[in-house]
Amino acid sequence: MASASDSSPPVAPVGEPRDRVDGRAKVTGRVVYAAEAPVRNAVHAVLVSSTIARGEITAMDAASVERSPGVLAVLTPKNMPKLEYVDAKFHAEKRLPLGDLRIYYAGQHIAVVVADTLERALYASTLLRVSYREEPPVLGLGDPAAKIEWPKGEMTGPLQFEKGDVDAALSGTGVVTVKQTYSTPIETHNPMEMSATVAYWENGKLTVWDSTQAVVNRQKALAAVFGLKPDQVRVLCPFVGGAFGCKGDQWPHTFLAAAAAQAVGKPVKLMLTRQQMFTGCGHRPVTEQTITLGADGQGRLVALRHESKSDDSEVGKHIEPCGAGSSAIMYATPNLAYTHRVSRTNIASATFMRAPGENPGTYALESAMDELAIALKMDPVELRLVNYADRAPHNGLPFSTSNVKECYRLGAEKFGWSRRNPEPGSMRAPDGARVGWGMATATYPAHRFPNQARIRLMLDRDGGVRAIGAAATQDLGTGAYTVFTQMTAMLVGLPFERVKFELGDSNLPPGGVSGGSATTAGVGQAMSEAAGKLRQAMLKRAQENSGSPLAGLTPDQVVFQGGRIVAANDPSRGVELSAVLKGGPAYIEGLNEANPAGADNLPAKQKAYTFQSFGAHFVEVAVDERLPIVRVKRVVSVMDVGRVINPKTAGSQVQGAVIMGMGQALLEETHYDPRTGRVVNDNLADYVVCVNPDVRSIETYFVGEPDLLFNAIGCRGVGEIGITGIAAAIANAVYHATGRRVRDLPITAEKLMRPA
Amino acid sequence: MDEPADSLASASFFTGARDVAAGISRREAIARTLKAGAGLSVLSQVGGLLRGATEPPPSPSAPGPVTVTLNINGDAHTLAIEPRVTLLDALREHLGMYGTKKGCDHGQCGACTVLVNGERVNSCLTLAVMHPGDDITTIEGLADGDALHPVQAAFIKHDAFQCGYCTPGQICSAVALIKEGHAKTDAEIREQMAGNICRCGAYQHIVAAVREAMQPTG
Ligand code: FES
Numbered sequence: 001m002a003s004a005s006d007s008s009p010p011v012a013p014v015g016e017p018r019d020r021v022d023g024r025a026k027v028t029g030r031v032v033y034a035a036e037a038p039v040r041n042a043v044h045a046v047l048v049s050s051t052i053a054r055g056e057i058t059a060m061d062a063a064s065v066e067r068s069p070g071v072l073a074v075l076t077p078k079n080m081p082k083l084e085y086v087d088a089k090f091h092a093e094k095r096l097p098l099g100d101l102r103i104y105y106a107g108q109h110i111a112v113v114v115a116d117t118l119e120r121a122l123y124a125s126t127l128l129r130v131s132y133r134e135e136p137p138v139l140g141l142g143d144p145a146a147k148i149e150w151p152k153g154e155m156t157g158p159l160q161f162e163k164g165d166v167d168a169a170l171s172g173t174g175v176v177t178v179k180q181t182y183s184t185p186i187e188t189h190n191p192m193e194m195s196a197t198v199a200y201w202e203n204g205k206l207t208v209w210d211s212t213q214a215v216v217n218r219q220k221a222l223a224a225v226f227g228l229k230p231d232q233v234r235v236l237c238p239f240v241g242g243a244f245g246c247k248g249d250q251w252p253h254t255f256l257a258a259a260a261a262q263a264v265g266k267p268v269k270l271m272l273t274r275q276q277m278f279t280g281c282g283h284r285p286v287t288e289q290t291i292t293l294g295a296d297g298q299g300r301l302v303a304l305r306h307e308s309k310s311d312d313s314e315v316g317k318h319i320e321p322c323g324a325g326s327s328a329i330m331y332a333t334p335n336l337a338y339t340h341r342v343s344r345t346n347i348a349s350a351t352f353m354r355a356p357g358e359n360p361g362t363y364a365l366e367s368a369m370d371e372l373a374i375a376l377k378m379d380p381v382e383l384r385l386v387n388y389a390d391r392a393p394h395n396g397l398p399f400s401t402s403n404v405k406e407c408y409r410l411g412a413e414k415f416g417w418s419r420r421n422p423e424p425g426s427m428r429a430p431d432g433a434r435v436g437w438g439m440a441t442a443t444y445p446a447h448r449f450p451n452q453a454r455i456r457l458m459l460d461r462d463g464g465v466r467a468i469g470a471a472a473t474q475d476l477g478t479g480a481y482t483v484f485t486q487m488t489a490m491l492v493g494l495p496f497e498r499v500k501f502e503l504g505d506s507n508l509p510p511g512g513v514s515g516g517s518a519t520t521a522g523v524g525q526a527m528s529e530a531a532g533k534l535r536q537a538m539l540k541r542a543q544e545n546s547g548s549p550l551a552g553l554t555p556d557q558v559v560f561q562g563g564r565i566v567a568a569n570d571p572s573r574g575v576e577l578s579a580v581l582k583g584g585p586a587y588i589e590g591l592n593e594a595n596p597a598g599a600d601n602l603p604a605k606q607k608a609y610t611f612q613s614f615g616a617h618f619v620e621v622a623v624d625e626r627l628p629i630v631r632v633k634r635v636v637s638v639m640d641v642g643r644v645i646n647p648k649t650a651g652s653q654v655q656g657a658v659i660m661g662m663g664q665a666l667l668e669e670t671h672y673d674p675r676t677g678r679v680v681n682d683n684l685a686d687y688v689v690c691v692n693p694d695v696r697s698i699e700t701y702f703v704g705e706p707d708l709l710f711n712a713i714g715c716r717g718v719g720e721i722g723i724t725g726i727a728a729a730i731a732n733a734v735y736h737a738t739g740r741r742v743r744d745l746p747i748t749a750e751k752l753m754r755p756a
Numbered sequence: 757m758d759e760p761a762d763s764l765a766s767a768s769f770f771t772g773a774r775d776v777a778a779g780i781s782r783r784e785a786i787a788r789t790l791k792a793g794a795g796l797s798v799l800s801q802v803g804g805l806l807r808g809a810t811e812p813p814p815s816p817s818a819p820g821p822v823t824v825t826l827n828i829n830g831d832a833h834t835l836a837i838e839p840r841v842t843l844l845d846a847l848r849e850h851l852g853m854y855g856t857k858k859g860c861d862h863g864q865c866g867a868c869t870v871l872v873n874g875e876r877v878n879s880c881l882t883l884a885v886m887h888p889g890d891d892i893t894t895i896e897g898l899a900d901g902d903a904l905h906p907v908q909a910a911f912i913k914h915d916a917f918q919c920g921y922c923t924p925g926q927i928c929s930a931v932a933l934i935k936e937g938h939a940k941t942d943a944e945i946r947e948q949m950a951g952n953i954c955r956c957g958a959y960q961h962i963v964a965a966v967r968e969a970m971q972p973t974g
């Protein structure tokens with residue numbers, strides 16, 4: 001008997017390119033982001049930030065702030081209510097805001113001003129007088145005053161790792177080696193929506209609208225800090241205006257908004273300014289990575305060493321796992337070592353930014369692989385094929401599926417790679433610009449976090465059946481509303497139009513963080529289990545009717561199909577869902593069991609595999625000869641992410657990630673003043689991201705197969721893989737165009753003009 | 757450490773040529789603001805804002821609320837607001853019309869783009885009191901009942917957004933671009949949409965949507 005449950009391949013509308021279900025609301029300006037919460041009579045909070053990077057506040061004079069028209073409250077370290085730092089795992093920092101007088105970085109919040117209007121709060125916030133005892137800040141990876149840490153533990157794989165004997169292998173006869181250091185600057189997420197919170201208290205209960213990647217984690221963190229039970233806190237976030245990691249962990253402003261609301265006894269609205277987005281919710285830290293590769297005459301890697309440095313503030317918790325995210329996974333080699341080192345500096349706290357570790361890690365490794373291909377006079381694609389890994393080098397476990405070879409093949413074909421002249425500087429555009437073609441591998445692990453989800457079936461007033469799926473997950477612009485609507489429709493066998501999906505509310509069945517590209521897989525698994533529970537409940541009810549055609553069948557022996565529940569082996573035997581629902585309760589529900597804790601929540605049989613997505617980017621750049629500004633002319637990106645639920649939204653995600661990677665390669669860098677430790681370019685005119693004319697042609701393709709070992713739907717994740725490898729592919733193309741290797745991002749005209 | 761209270765002269769405020777799409781340039785906006793005679797308090801807040809200044813800024817001229825009637829999407833709204841309230845904040849915080857987005861508050865991102873007498877304007881760069889008698893159109897006013905504006909329909913069809921936060925500004929900008937009639941090629945569409953940042957990176961689809969909406973048969 002065919003089992004309807006957890007192994008059948010998905011059916012339509014899963015896999016179809018559907019328009020976003022929230023599209024109409026988005027193009028008419030009707031979706032609600034956090035700062036737009038339907039809350040009456042909210043007053044406005046504005047944050048005041050430290051102007052020094054290290055030291056202590058010696059005095060604060062808020063008298064003139066308090067006297068300023070419209071001001072309702074000023075919170076400073078002096079009068080801030082004492083909060084408890086508990087449940088550390090949800091916090092982005094090891095400290096609560098306004099908890100002490102110490103200054104760890106410029107931009108640290110030191111006061112909150114609440115007034116009746118935004119304008120009055122903004123003006124009053126400029127009146128606060130602060131005196132500091134200043135200490136020289138520790139800045140940069142090379143600062144000798146920085147405390148150095150060698151973090152233990154695991155992020156994807158172990159953070160410090162060695163197998164075999166790298167040194168011995170590198171000194172073997174006939175071994176061709178490449179050893180180079182690559183660096184990436186501080187990059188800032190800058191989603192278009194600044195982080196925002198609207199908070200209010202009612203009968204001892206706290207309600208918070210927050211721009212977040214994790215409503216349930218927010219709920220837990222707020223409850224713990226304010227000494228409440230989780231059910232006394234509700235967090236809502238129906239829409240997020242982009243996040244990319246900076247809304248993943250709990251940042252201090254959310255606590256401050258809730259504390260301010262408590263202080264004034266009114267709803268409080270707080271939105272970070274664009275300036276504060278550079279220091280108040282993390283960034284990708286600076287990295288410096290030294291890669292050593294050794295290969296034999298056929299190009300086979302005999303050794304790989306990847307030494308990675310990043311930094312964080314003293315109160316930050318972030319490690320950028322560059323080696324663990326790339327060298328641990330990508331190429332077969334008998335001798336492999338990688339290390340991670342963190343310096344403590346007075347730069348604002350760092351955090352995950354789109355593919356943390358994998359992104360800078362693949363930039364370094366894939367640049368070094370290009371240098372190795374040149375040293376060996378091999379084609380870069382060929383070098384990668386020679387070093388194909390069918391199992392993860394760091395743990396020896398086979399990949400559940402890997403179609404990276406197909407990514408190379410299809411990418412090369414669509415791009416026209418066979419027409420490439422390998423000689424640097426040999427290709428020209430009709431206008432005389434130098435043309436370069438480069439490629440690189442992309443990779444990102446598959447995660448799924450514990451999630452619950454429910455599906456309800458009910459009768460409409462018109463007698464038709466409707467399904468509503470729900471989970472306390474988030475749609476960051478990823479298309480979650482749409483793909484989960486598709487999944488619900490598939491799981492209950494109803495047309496797409498008769499299905500809705502709800503998310504972004506901590507009152508719904510608890511979901512995990514929308515990070516690590518884990519949402520579709522994690523919630524998808526929960527949905528699939530919820531559908532099983534729903535089948536059980538519907539079957540039970542159907543069997544209450546004497547003479548039911550489903551009599552004697554178990555839940556495993558029935559399926560939802562075409563608005564009916566039927567015997568899996570004989571679809572003619574069954575009943576209409578509407579008949580089962582008629583005369584019953586308002587709805588019948590399936591809710592999956594709470595998942596056990598544990599990062600990836602994988603059943604034991606899955607522990608025998610490594611779950612990893614791969615892809616390939618092929619890039620053409622043009623570089624003007626006199627003023628060597630790099631233009632990305634075209635990109636072909638091919639990804640294997642398992643089952644694609646919605647090729648339309650998934651393709652958009654890969655395009656967007658490629659564009660963010662183009663910005664990383666050529667434009668983006670957060671500059672800190674080396675004397676003061678303050679961000680110099682904390683605005684969108686000086687922190688330059690790609691704009692429309694920067695983007696010419698990006699083609700995306702998906703290859704691969706459902707990864708049913710990973711979850712019942714067979715999907716991995718799409719959000720991050722597109723930004724891995726792309727900076728290296730561009731850097732490699734720039735080398736091919738110019739013969740110049742720039743090893744520190746971004747690749748600007750100044751760097752290309754420097755004497756070699 | 758001293759912080760000049762009014763760092764209007766900071767380079768960041770004046771530089772950056774990214775608001776091509778704005779109906780008015782940043783310099784023009786400042787000039788207009790000054791002409792309106794009510795801008796000092798806004799300006800004093802823009803630069804050195806929120807940074808725990810050790811010296812208090814010069815005391816403001818404490819403007820009280822003034823009455824202004826704004827004509828938005830065909831409806832007249834009378835507001836009593838301080839002269840320093842930007843058109844963006846008037847829409848969002850005083851009228852509860854949140855369709856228009858704040859992405860920077862500095863004229864650098866285009867999220868706040870609205871149409872003023874058919875021209876695209878960064879509503880964070882202009883004061884509400886400067887617009888009595890002007891015809892203001894926001895994202896909420898583009899559709900005709902249930903019938904979407906062709907640009908809105910094309911944005912859905914081409915998946916020209918992800919998070920949707922830049923989208924109202926992109927759409928208002930595109931509507932004006934089409935009316936301006938200067939863009940004939942994809943390259944020209946890209947150039948003339950350069951003032952609207954999309955961090956989700958929907959640019960290629962935005963161009964496809966604008967191209968389609970530009971067709972006479974639309
Ligand atoms: S341009 Fe006005 S908010 Fe960015």
Ligand code: FES
Binds near residue numbers: 916919921
């Ligand atoms: S759709 Fe997210 S910023 Fe454009």
